[in-house]
Amino acid sequence: MPLMPSPITTRYAPSPTGRMHLGNARTALFNYLLAKAQGGRFVLRVEDTDLERGSEAFLESQLADLRWLGLDWEAGPGKEDERGPYRQSARGGLYEDHYRRLVGTGSTYPCYCSATELEVSRRTQLAAGQPPRYAGTCRELNAIERARHEAAGRRPTLRFRVPPGRRVAFDDLVRGPQEVSTEEIGDFVVRRADGVPVFFFCNALDDALMGVTHVLRGEDHLTNTPRQLLLLEALGLAPPAYGHLPMLLGADGAPLSKRRGSASVGDLRAAGYLPAAVTNYLLRLGHAGAPDDWVDPAAQSGAFRLDRVGRAPAHFDEVQLQHWQREAVKRLDPAALEAWLAPALPDSLGARERGLLGATVSHNVVFPCDALPWVEVLFGELPPLPDDLAQVVERAGPGFFRAALAALEATGPDLAALAREVRQRTGRKGAELFMPLRIALTGRGDGPELGPLLGALPPSTLRHRLAVHAGGRD
């Protein structure tokens, strides 16, 4: 009998210190898909211990981005369960308990070095060609020395005592076996002097406490991993499996930063990109498991293959994103299309008009604002024709438009019937027949198919626009 696959738990752990950019979004997506692919859970944990830099507004915007992308969490903010709370700012008691355990096992020691002292030490090491690591000044302080520092009013940080002469090994989910010597790791701070826990500590501890089994995160965390493994080991907790995703670079090859507007999820949304377009694009950035064609969001977890995640950094390419955007727009149903278009349309536009507009331009727009010119074409006034188009109309001549008017009376706004009728009356066909009609009716030489346009234009407008060119002699 096959074993029941053990349900996995993945997480995304945003820090509300800025807006979500595409790199974050991909990390969230991959974690989400990994969980879904195996019938597991995806949880969200807010890493908001850094009170100074974080803000509630950033948190809200990130949660909104996640929901917009369709990455809903089984547990997290707004969905608390027995593993919570899911905001680190509410987990102080848990952290205190575990600090006590660390102190109790002698895994840590108070460090009284000041920021300036540490900075000087770092510079000295750098100048000597050494990697800057904590020198161990406070590692073996005795009670008297500690008391002296305390008496001087120094508040200590808590440092983790990295065991010397060991190798820390782990199997990276995307990079394979990794191994480092503890000699390469300096004793690191686990609690700041003001009592605030640091990232290494809460991040690793919370993953263990929340039952997270798999963590996909940016490659920038790769060298953190041995520290976190050591920490969890000292705490007697089982670590998750870690996988490190290559970084996402901008088109210029520089890392994506929060200052790059184009890389922010919120900006993409504001520009009119659809979430399914973004996830289809992201699904292929540094991941070769997806097929070449569109993958519906519901099917994306099935297309995600952990063993097809690459190790080389990938570049953000807006042209490629736009390709998926076109694919996404094509697949919008009428109601979704209308909702998507709405923000770009004038408030005065009625519900009926919005429906007609959507049905007409759906294959000709990439962003909602692309529909705006067609509002005027369909329901407004036409500007004077540019010369080249005016010539086409003139060549057709007033007689053509008189025939078209008559045909319209006879057939109504049905393109096939109308075209047949006009052909009979004028002998014209093909572009000779359709282009003058298109230009007279829309004022442009390009655009959606004529059939839907005929149906969308009010009958009085149809007659009027043909009549404008029907005067005069042939």
Next chain:
RNA sequence: GCUCCCAUCGUCUAGAGGCCCAGGACACAGCCCUCUCAAGGCUGGUACGAGGGUUCGAAUCCCUCUGGGAGCGCCA
């Protein structure tokens, strides 16, 4: 500075020694289809960063270089 990671068309990538004078997708160009644009179909150009090895044979293995990235924080 030190440590680690990465390296195939412009971009995303396939490729785990002969199946590759390198395949696909996007973009680009041309043609077809067509009332236009788009879509669709077909065709085309463009890549193994450089240099050394190993091998009968290397995009694939090894070394050096170059280029890029990450880490070395009382940031996350």
